[in-house]
Amino acid sequence: MQFFRHLKPVKAMTFDLDDTLYDNRPVILQVEAQMVQWLHATHPVSATRSFDWWRDIKRDLAKQDNWLPNDVTLWRFKQIEYGLGLLGYTSQQAKLAAEQAIEKVLSLRSDFTVPDQTHRVMRELAQQLPLIAITNGNVDVEKIGLADYFTLVLKAGPDGYAKPHGQLFDKAQQHLGLPAQHILHVGDHLISDVMGAKQSGLQACWFNDQQVDIYHSHRARLLPDVEITALPQLLTLID
Incomplete structure (x- = not known):
């Protein structure tokens, strides 16, 4: 885990799905x-x-x-x-x-199995914070067993412009009724997730399980607030 800024208290989280909560490749x-x-x-x-x-x-x-x-x-x-x-x-x-x-x-x-580790982390997070899914993809969260963790699932297309556009982030913030700076968005993509979240006023957690050096990535536009390499590290951010 690496911090790039001091995190404000996290009162809710939003999540990318593909390549964040499971390997979509x-x-x-x-x-x-x-x-x-x-x-x-x-x-x-x-x-x-x-x-x-x-x-x-x-x-x-x-x-x-x-x-x-x-x-x-x-x-x-x-x-x-x-x-x-x-x-x-x-x-x-x-x-x-x-x-x-x-x-x-x-x-x-939607014909695949989400890792047990993801279920353990999401279950524990959902017991402490409201969680929202924000995806540019078309996976069925019911079929893959993630629906119960989220209070809302927002999909690009039916619900608005794709990330990094701010529309879905804004809808999530409005649904939560919280100041944007107290919402932490978690995602693997430096443009869609990190830049999109930061430009909408949310805090951004970059999920980097591919050992990418952010300072040498052509996708890097804005630094995240925090970088993690494994989902269980999220649990330490709400202790």
Whole structure:
């Protein structure tokens, strides 16, 4: 644990989910691989175009509608719908296929086990402080067993602009009814989490389990208030 500023008393915490409360990297790799297999098997015409072609569609859609990167589920839906339309599907066929694909994505997306250590830490924290989840992703906190720890779950897209935009941080602060400086946001991303929280007036705890040197990271914009390398260290901040 490393402190960069003197922490004000922590009366509530907000949490990033992906890569903070669990390692999301292998989950996403598996989801992407299984979705390619599913799409090719269910809609063989999709296999006639390369990964780069599909990636370019996603990028071009974001240029046409800059809201899409704020909602990863909608963005993927539009990518599949538009791509299959280009490959000859009618608008109705493409929409139905995209809906089925998203159903599959969301099922795979939340099909993993959260570490026991995370449950132990979150259970103890939730007994002492109100906790809120703030995520740019689309994991189902009910399915992965984290829902009971949070008084509120805020998701980019349905609930507002993606972090580091301040909208979700502001909603969390309003829900808690606490001064922002007494809320500690915990997250792994130096831009989305650390910079986003600090610019919204919250204190920021950087979860750095990858041994990144903040002074040599291209993502570093603002120093966090505190850096931790393991979740149990959070418990010492509320003693």
